[in-house]
Amino acid sequence: MGLTFRAYTGEDLPELMEIWNDILEDGVAFPGTELYDLPEFAAMLEEQSAVTCMLQDGVLAGYYILHPNNIGRCSHVANASYAMKKEFRGRGLGKYLVGQSLKQAARLGFRGMQFNAVVAGNLAALRIYRNAGFQTVGKIPGGFLLKNGTYSDMYILYRPLTESGIEMMSDSC
Template sequence: MLIREATEEDWPAIWAFMEGIVRAGETYTYDRDLTAEQARDSWLVPPPGRAFVAVGDDGAVLGTAKVTRNHAGGGSHIANGSYMVAPGHGGRGVGRALGEHTLEWAKAAGFRAMQFNAVVETNSRAVALWRSLGFEIVGTLAEGFAHPERGLVGLHIMYRRL
């Protein structure tokens, strides 16, 4: 697997799986009726942020990540990351590889830490992955997420120094 910076040419492959994840409404706070254009504008971030893709040996996009400043001004030294793995590729190390890559990239780019603002507590695979990569849950917003099947569940704020 190769991880590289995402390009506009990667967008159709990213949207091909991102759309289903967004529409399901189980793991992200995106509006479920998000358009491809809105998603592209929020995912393919301008510098100093970056978007990445994990690509298989056959050239297929297996997953994607983006890293941006969590806040502007006095909070601009903290990175924020988002990650999606294409269905059928979960549990194969794609998310871990993207996580490791983005943590290294963020540190090299001068960020001091990475914070995730909204990790849905029922997304146990993601919570376990981020904990295994050194993130800690620093707070949980009780009933902060309206899960389509489980009702109101918590949103974790997760943090790791770089």
């Protein structure tokens, strides 16, 4: 399996937006409800600390966006979102996106990574995050409105990004 990572380029924008909007339309993982158009999506990506594409054998499989979780005195904690093309989901590739984002966050000087709204039913993501060293630090009962109109619990996860923590990560990440 030939996995490579690279920063996004302007040529990637339509495909990245399509992947993101597919996840929004699914209504089970990302909190947003409004689909992006190209100018809005380009502006959102420009605000990120990093946008990294993952290619499998030269084909875009997914990507992550990375940015501070908050402002000012809390800006040393990162947040990331992961977006995988539907045809690449369920292949065990998500762990590589997460691992790469953790390394990138550490390189950028972040001291931790926090996820604010991991939907309880997103079992694959929860498994990947926990295997990458994240701990559940909070639960918001009924905090996520699913597309079908029901409410799901969501979790807040955190992982420190100390040098020793990054060094302990497998090279397969």
